[in-house]
Amino acid sequence: MRAITLGPEGTYSHRATRAVADEIVFTESVTGIVKSVASGDIERGVIPIENSIEGSVTESLDALAECNVSVDLEIVTPIQHALLAQDHDFEVVASHAQALAQCRTYLDSEYPDREIETVSSTARGVERARNDSAVAAIGHPDTSGDDLQVLAEDIQDRSSNTTRFVVLVPREERSVSGGKTSLIIYPNTDYPGLLLELLEPFSERDISLSRIESRPSGERLGDYLFHIDIDTGLYEERTQQALSEIESIADSGWVCRLGSYDTKHVLY
Amino acid sequence: MRAITLGPEGTYSHRATRAVADEIVFTESVTGIVKSVASGDIERGVIPIENSIEGSVTESLDALAECNVSVDLEIVTPIQHALLAQDHDFEVVASHAQALAQCRTYLDSEYPDREIETVSSTARGVERARNDSAVAAIGHPDTSGDDLQVLAEDIQDRSSNTTRFVVLVPREERSVSGGKTSLIIYPNTDYPGLLLELLEPFSERDISLSRIESRPSGERLGDYLFHIDIDTGLYEERTQQALSEIESIADSGWVCRLGSYDTKHVLY
Structure with a gap:
């Protein structure tokens, strides 16, 4: 399996990528990784998504917002400086x-x-x-x-103890199995209580959020996308119901299902 | 007024800082800026908080989570590459x-x-x-x-059009005036619907959220802090009521009021 990640050789991204690929290609930008996977040039891409010291996490979120790749696996690793x-x-x-x-x-x-x-x-x-x-x-x-x-060894502060990466696959290979799902919601409107309305369909079905992040949409100032991770899979009935309900609330915007996946803990 | 920001001279942080200080000191880390302001060594600090190409936005959020400085002003500038x-x-x-x-x-x-x-x-x-x-x-x-x-000129992509900085002051100088407020909520617990419960007190009082971001607390895996910006000031009765209600929900954790502030648009 061929994968592309942030180089040069020896980065933490490289170490995480070894858990899923035997042939590794390097680049210097997250956006470049997403493009290579979306276009089918390379089978897998690995990008940092939380607590990263390589690339920028906001660059990762913004690159995913195009919704032209899927998340196939999450890799959690301890930071060992x-x-x-x-x-x-x-x-x-x-x-x-x-x-x-x-x-x-x-x-x-x-x-x-x-x-x-x-x-x-x-x-x-x-x-x-x-x-x-x-x-x-x-x-x-x-x-x-x-x-x-x-x-x-282990000279890092206690508060920076793990880092997360995601493995990207082409959109066509999107997986609905796996216990965790990444979503992007673009409501294309704003009023007090909107976010609450968007989250209620999860809470009503006992679906936990493990991450939420708002990012400027780039369309106009104060216009936001929400990156949300939930603790259920897309294959589950309740996940599908919650998402259709959210789609009807955000009906002038869109909901992107990045994919469902499992977590792999890697000690490097 | 003396201020510290990310150097070297000529950075976008430097340009933003000129809007609030006549004497500028440079450092290479956001954490260092927060420490200098918290200890009273330097009167003001300016750090990037969104869409930044200097420092890391997650580093900024994590440095603020100590809750030992206050936000006094927000600076919004166009990115002009x-x-x-x-x-x-x-x-x-x-x-x-x-x-x-x-x-x-x-x-x-x-x-x-x-x-x-x-x-x-x-x-x-x-x-x-x-x-x-x-x-x-x-x-x-x-x-x-x-x-x-x-x-x-103006070779940047359309989606990366503005960047935000915040001006930090020592905790004792925390301002409650200003139309926007930054908060950090640490519930120290997790169950489905928790975030919804934490946001309801805002929505019930017609308070809009302009940003929300979850960050790992560093305490244990899956334990989160929420960084939230709202569109009302701490001086307002409804803001205070919403926050006391949130404090009683998050009663084994805490709510940090980073301060209320206005926005300054700077064209450099």
Whole structure:
């Protein structure tokens, strides 16, 4: 199975993708991944969807809003940041801004006087450390290779402990089995209580929401899409009933069923 | 007035911050900005909160979840990306991943064969273009200076047309005036229909939601905080009533009133 994800080699996205593909192609943009899958160029795509240090989660949500791909699987992985360097005499810590933020407590207490350098990915930071003994990087301990030492493991803050990815397939392969469903609702209108009305059909049928996020539609200021994950599958009668009810409320807009899927926990 | 925001000089955050401060200090992390304001080191902080190409919006939300700063003003600005280079003979387009994504339609149609290079900020891309005639950058047209030409203006996709920042002040200076309020609700429990129950007190009082986002609390998997913006001020009786009702529903959790504020539209 061929899959496309965020590169370069050694990113957390790469590690997650290994759980579903044996041949992996890299790109630098989430939008590019969605396009490759939608056009059928590549069979699978893997993008970060929550707590990511690669790509931007809002870019992922906006790319899915085109509704031209489906979600086939969710991958949940623990974040495991290690401090990597040639030795202890480093002067600079180089990593992605969000990885640096996730390790701030550790860095502030252990290395308050070292300079911080923001680079475009954790993999670039590791590359910097490999080429320069004055530089330490933050990355998964496995990326240390032969030339870097793991100076400390699990240096991330407690609040940033897992990250989620989704596996994308072409729209035609949309799955309705699986215990969780991702939806996008575009009501194309707004009034007080609208969101409540849109959520009532779930609550009446004992369907739990596991995520909700509003995103600007891009049509006009204050016009929103709702990205919603629910804890039931599209194959279930109650899910279908709730969605038809929502469609009649949002009747000048639309409801996109991104697909139903299961969760795979990956320890890398 | 002194303010801290995301650097280096020339970022979109910098441009937004000029609307509220005459002395500007730069840092590379949203978490660092929130800390500087919370500790009283710097009077104001400006962070991106929606559609940002600097910092990460989820990092902003998570940094606010500590509830140790207040929101004093919202700044809405149009995104205006230009293509900047020494001349038309460039081979590479270097910019922040999200800026590249926001201009993908333009780049794909006008320059399909040029190489794409991801750097850590739009400002770094402009610096690369300044030092190397083979490199073009994406940035605000005003950042071109004397040595770069503006090859094209307004090259962003239509769907990424504005970005939002918030101005942070120390918790003690929390404002209750202003027509919009940001809240964080942590119910510390979960059951089907919980979110609906939490939103009913707003809808019953004709209070509109302008944004809703769930974020992992970091406590345990599946435990969420809700970031909610409403279109009424904390000074209003109905807002206060709705919030006390929500507090009694979320009585093993908490409700954080980040503050009420107005919106300033800035054209840079």
